[in-house]
């Protein structure tokens with residue numbers, strides 16, 4: 001059986017051809033799956049033989065939602081996958097609509113010192129179907145259109161780029177989720193060759209790069225990936241991305257008390273980014289249990305912000321949604337697993 005949620009429209013058409021069916025049936029099946037949200041292939045408007053072929057060859061397996069935590073503006077969903085692994089997704093309600101933040105791997109191997117996801121090492125990449133499944137399950141429970149997707153849950157999406165590109169293709173299908181490329185954002189810790197690959201792909205979505213430090217020495221301390229891809233190369237890749245796609249790149253900068261929040265860091269960051277078509281998204285650190293890091297005090301964050309502004313760098317501050325339910329990166333899954341192992 002082929003997992004139908006794992007196929008782009010093109011791959012489904014190819015599979016139908018292989019099964020002796022007209023590839024154009026994909027244009028009946030795709031709107032039914034992602035527009036009408038059918039959960040049973042036997043209701044498709046197809047002739048008996050085609051229905052038998054579809055039902056006999058395609059499965060509609062979705063992850064099982066095992067927990068939902070609700071707070072002001074953000075609901076956190078925990079999903080159990082078919083092999084028993086768990087991942088999480090967050091539904092954020094903004095004034096202008098709904099955004100779903102999806103996970104791309106079970107665990108993460110990037111080892112960022114401040115991040116809860118890294119406490120659980122990567123077990124495997126998620127399949128296309130498991131990523132589509134997160135959005136589809138949330139879309140069904142919500143009963144309303146989803147306006148945007150953030151590919152910044154657990155995992156490093158650029159390590160799983162081929163699957164992520166198919167996932168994006170399905171999210172953009174016009175008679176389904178119909179999410180525009182400008183409403184999809186992918187966040188990476190900076191896998192340089194893959195940034196070039198995404199820039200040259202058919203779906204150059206909004207790119208966010210987790211920077212978190214203005215020089216290699218400090219960044220290596222909190223983000224080990226810096227040892228492999230130094231900042232100069234990351235900035236080079238970001239420049240290529242924005243030039244090629246005429247798009248502003250976002251740099252995420254999480255405020256860690258006494259670590260990366262000094263005036264000097266702000267000055268260095270301004271010179272690093274000067275002249276680049278970008279802006280900095282300042283993020284309040286959301287400490288998870290056992291984390292040695294704290295969020296910088298409000299006044300420090302404001303001073304940091306002002307220095308960047310003074311140098312003409314675009315700056316925004318991420319609205320903090322869902323901190324009370326541990327909606328920051330890997331916390332629900334990590335807590336859920338701690339609970340289980342403590343039993």
Ligand code: SAH
Nearest residue numbers: 115152155156187188189210252285286329
């Ligand atoms: N691996 C990708 C995407 C997942 S993390 C990446 O590194 O970008 C999404 C963002 O949340 C990253 O910028 C990450 O550094 C940040 N983050 C991780 N833990 C956090 C925490 N406890 N509080 C605030 N932001 C956090």
